[in-house]
Amino acid sequence: MIQTIAAAKKEKTSLPFFGIPRVVPYARKYSRTLATMVICGLIGTGMDIALPLFQRYALNHFIAGGTTDTLPLFIVIYVLAIVAAGCATFIACKGAMTTEVSMNRDLRNAAFNHLQTLSFSYFNQNSVGYIHSRVMSDTSRIGGLVSWTLMDCVWHTSYLIGAVAVMLVINVRLALMVTAILPLMVIFFSLFQRKLILANRQIRELNSRITGDFNEAITGAKTIKTLTIEDRMAKDFVADTQEYRNTSVRAARLRGGFSVTMHMASSLALAIVLWQGGLIAASEVGTFSMFMSYAQGMMEPVRWIVDAISDIITTQVNIERLTRLLGTPSDVSDTPEVIEKYGDSFNPRRENWEPIRGDIAFEDVSFRYPDGDEYVLEHFSLEIPFGSNIAIVGETGAGKSTLVNLVCRFFEPTSGRVLIDGRDARERSQLWLHSAIGYVLQLPHLFSGTIRENLLYGNPNATDEEIARALELVSADEVVARMEKGIDTDVGEGGDLLSTGEKQLISFARAILADPRILVLDEATASVDTLTEQKIQSAIDTVIRGRTSIVIAHRLSTVRNADLILVVNDGKIVEQGTHRDLLAAKGPYYRLFTRQYEDEATKGILK
Numbered sequence: 001m002i003q004t005i006a007a008a009k010k011e012k013t014s015l016p017f018f019g020i021p022r023v024v025p026y027a028r029k030y031s032r033t034l035a036t037m038v039i040c041g042l043i044g045t046g047m048d049i050a051l052p053l054f055q056r057y058a059l060n061h062f063i064a065g066g067t068t069d070t071l072p073l074f075i076v077i078y079v080l081a082i083v084a085a086g087c088a089t090f091i092a093c094k095g096a097m098t099t100e101v102s103m104n105r106d107l108r109n110a111a112f113n114h115l116q117t118l119s120f121s122y123f124n125q126n127s128v129g130y131i132h133s134r135v136m137s138d139t140s141r142i143g144g145l146v147s148w149t150l151m152d153c154v155w156h157t158s159y160l161i162g163a164v165a166v167m168l169v170i171n172v173r174l175a176l177m178v179t180a181i182l183p184l185m186v187i188f189f190s191l192f193q194r195k196l197i198l199a200n201r202q203i204r205e206l207n208s209r210i211t212g213d214f215n216e217a218i219t220g221a222k223t224i225k226t227l228t229i230e231d232r233m234a235k236d237f238v239a240d241t242q243e244y245r246n247t248s249v250r251a252a253r254l255r256g257g258f259s260v261t262m263h264m265a266s267s268l269a270l271a272i273v274l275w276q277g278g279l280i281a282a283s284e285v286g287t288f289s290m291f292m293s294y295a296q297g298m299m300e301p302v303r304w305i306v307d308a309i310s311d312i313i314t315t316q317v318n319i320e321r322l323t324r325l326l327g328t329p330s331d332v333s334d335t336p337e338v339i340e341k342y343g344d345s346f347n348p349r350r351e352n353w354e355p356i357r358g359d360i361a362f363e364d365v366s367f368r369y370p371d372g373d374e375y376v377l378e379h380f381s382l383e384i385p386f387g388s389n390i391a392i393v394g395e396t397g398a399g400k401s402t403l404v405n406l407v408c409r410f411f412e413p414t415s416g417r418v419l420i421d422g423r424d425a426r427e428r429s430q431l432w433l434h435s436a437i438g439y440v441l442q443l444p445h446l447f448s449g450t451i452r453e454n455l456l457y458g459n460p461n462a463t464d465e466e467i468a469r470a471l472e473l474v475s476a477d478e479v480v481a482r483m484e485k486g487i488d489t490d491v492g493e494g495g496d497l498l499s500t501g502e503k504q505l506i507s508f509a510r511a512i513l514a515d516p517r518i519l520v521l522d523e524a525t526a527s528v529d530t531l532t533e534q535k536i537q538s539a540i541d542t543v544i545r546g547r548t549s550i551v552i553a554h555r556l557s558t559v560r561n562a563d564l565i566l567v568v569n570d571g572k573i574v575e576q577g578t579h580r581d582l583l584a585a586k587g588p589y590y591r592l593f594t595r596q597y598e599d600e601a602t603k604g605i606l607k
């Protein structure tokens with residue numbers, strides 16, 4: 001959260017005043033629609049400007065003049081003009097709507113695809129909620145700017161210019177008097193507006209605070225009860241809602257003031273016309289009515305322009321943020337030469353991919369996380385020949401997951417090299433490597449959908465038989481059988497309808513279905529019961545045959561059969577060997593093992 005606020009501040013300070021040029025590349029595709037929109041908008045405004053002129057003609061000729069000779073023609077032209085203006089307005093609105101949703105789609109697709117190319121470290125430094133709300137609101141603000149704001153801008157400015165021009169042509173003196181109040185209005189509106197914007201911003205902030213309060217009260221309900229801080233939470237909440245209420249009332253008052261001012265401004269303009277109506281000859285009653293129409297019609301565009309300017313300025317933040325996201329380079333990216341040969345994530349060139357064998361080597365690797373200042377690994381070297389089964393054990397925070405992050409190239413070494421099949425991993429594409437790795441995480445993620453759909457992510461072509469075999473192999477078949485709809489059970493968002501243990505089993509089955517050359521299990525059995533773990537253990541023994549596997553184990557009893565056990569502490573291998581060797585050595589592994597053994601024995605007694 002602290003990072004989020006800091007990031008938001010940074011965004012504000014580096015804000016250039018006009019980021020509109022950066023939207024141009026995305027809007028260019030719609031230049032024809034936009035041009036049509038502008039032209040039709042102008043036709044529509046033309047009609048708005050012409051209406052008072054029609055009135056003027058009708059009043060002057062048919063009423064004051066008392067002749068009806070041109071009436072049929074007048075009616076025909078009038079109807080035609082109205083129909084034309086209606087069509088033009090329709091086309092302009094349709095254009096704006098289409099552009100808005102199309103731009104939203106384009107920007108969201110671009111952001112989504114770009115997010116997928118970004119490395120792990122980006123998501124480390126930016127919270128999911130923050131990225132999510134940014135992308136959604138930024139894209140819709142920008143879409144709105146390019147469509148409706150642009151159209152309204154054309155509409156209102158051309159109306160103002162047109163109306164003033166017509167008035168000037170017809171009666172310079174009266175025109176100048178009526179337009180003289182415009183600058184006054186601009187100043188008034190701006191003053192109100194600044195206050196309104198401030199109040200609105202406050203309301204938004206309070207609103208998200210209230211939402212946050214609710215969130216906390218719900219997700220932290222148990223903790224709140226155990227700490228017995230209900231009254232304090234309630235007091236905070238009441239204070240927030242009270243402030244929200246007060247600010248909303250203030251905003252409502254301002255809005256009220258705003259519309260009263262607008263009415264008064266209209267009336268003032270009208271009053272000027274009435275007062276100075278004498279400037280117009282009696283036979284020109286139509287001109288009088290025309291001036292009245294314009295005087296009233298001008299206020300809305302002025303208000304809109306004042307509104308739009310501040311709107312456009314605030315949208316700069318959205319533009320800045322989104323284009324920055326789209327321009328963020330990934331910490332881990334393939335070089336152009338690599339992409340040339342192996343393709344990228346969206347257009348892989350599988351025909352050029354060498355088959356992967358599964359040799360892994362760390363060569364003098366030092367590593368620190370992009371946002372961390374301490375080295376997690378220093379001058380680390382290790383060879384994992386193809387087909388071997390490595391187990392990594394060590395205390396929490398020892399650097400076990402970091403090691404596999406590097407193998408998977410989710411991060412790249414700060415110095416040194418990670419070799420896959422004898423070549424620097426960076427010489428081939430990320431997709432090439434990732435498509436050969438099966439990774440089961442400690443906190444597994446399932447996608448919303450059914451269990452079957454999730455398994456098919458591992459291998460879209462898997463047959464029902466293969467799926468059943470994979471489930472059986474990891475002992476997930478019983479779990480699935482217990483579910484109401486079996487394999488077609490919905491797992492909910494992120495798999496949240498299942499327990500962590502169940503998720504682990506499913507994601508293990510998913511990894512196996514992909515038939516990877518390299519299998520990584522990062523504390524993959526931490527959340528299943530001992531019985532299931534034993535079953536999985538025998539599954540591991542079966543599935544690792546013919547693959548390189550790295551198993552990070554929570555319970556040491558599960559790593560006995562590994563070809564090599566590495567004991568990691570503080571990013572260094574402090575001991576390595578087979579289970580038997582290490583126990584005999586009575587070193588760190590022995591200590592870890594006996595401690596865990598005792599712990600479990602104690603737990604067993606307590607049960």
Ligand SMILES: Nc1ncnc2c1ncn2[C@@H]1O[C@H](COP(=O)(O)OP(=O)(O)O)[C@@H](O)[C@H]1O
Pocket residue numbers: 124369371372376394395396397398399400401402403
């Ligand atoms: N994404 C990250 N960004 C910054 N530091 C990290 C990150 N992940 C882990 N670390 C740090 O690196 C060290 C090793 O962590 P990790 O490899 O996850 O340990 P283990 O898996 O053995 O529990 C820890 O000190 C941890 O705080």
Ligand SMILES: [Mg+2]
Pocket residue numbers: 400401402522
């Ligand atoms: Mg870990």
